[in-house]
Amino acid sequence: MGAVIRCALNDDVDNLMTFLERAGLSTDGVEGTIDSFLIMEDEKGNIQATIGIEQFGKVGLLRSLVMTSQTMKNDVYILFEQIFLLASEKGMKDIFMATNKIGAVKLVELLGFQQIKKTELPPVLSQAGHVQHVLTVDNSIFLKISL
Template sequence: MTDGIRFRATTKSDLDACTELLSAAGLPVADVSLERLALIAERDGKACGLIGLESYGPVGLLRSLVIDPSCRNAGLGRRLVSALEQQARSQGIDELWLLTIDADRFFERLGYRREKRDSAPPAIVATGEFSGLCPDDAVLMRKRLAT
């Protein structure tokens, strides 16, 4: 990539940097774990974005998209979502769900659609994000992934 940003799978050594990024953005950190963090974007060895994924068979929960302010407005969020969608497809995930407080318009531009909370599949309802980490007024969204 010409902007010097590269994506890679998160590792245990990334947990502190990921927690810092999430905290700075006001996102939940109570259940941060390597299993929930999928990809990290870095420039010059410094974390500048991340995105998470929880897999539940054919459905997945997109988690914790966050971009450091110094890397915003350059399409990094869109690129991270696209990379995560490719990863999800390779894991056999047919649709991604997410909860957001203020990024619904961003995700709509990427093909996600608003859904009623009672339409979420049981695996998504059972997640900590759905059942308590995100407020009840968070927007639930879904995207069917093309195969």
């Protein structure tokens, strides 16, 4: 049996937060939004990758994409496919993401994301704490995909 992708549960909070901390990411808000995270784990139950989405009405912001070196390229596509399904089930119509890594931009553009200007962000997103922080990061890029 290979890797399994599933929605995170309350029991996963500590393991997920440890996984994110090891990757150098903030764990702010994870506990309250655990049902908006997907976990990919190996046959032993070890987290191999995760992706989360923060909901703002019909708008979503991708958060906390982390993969280990064992993650395969196809796993990334499956993770995105599954997070899009989760977002759709939660009523989101547009998904945004922010990055300052050119490699990430190229990857997500293959998935259908398009770069947008910071001024094109919906007001509800522009006011979000995480986005406020990203706006201060040099070379930050925002991308959008509509479901």
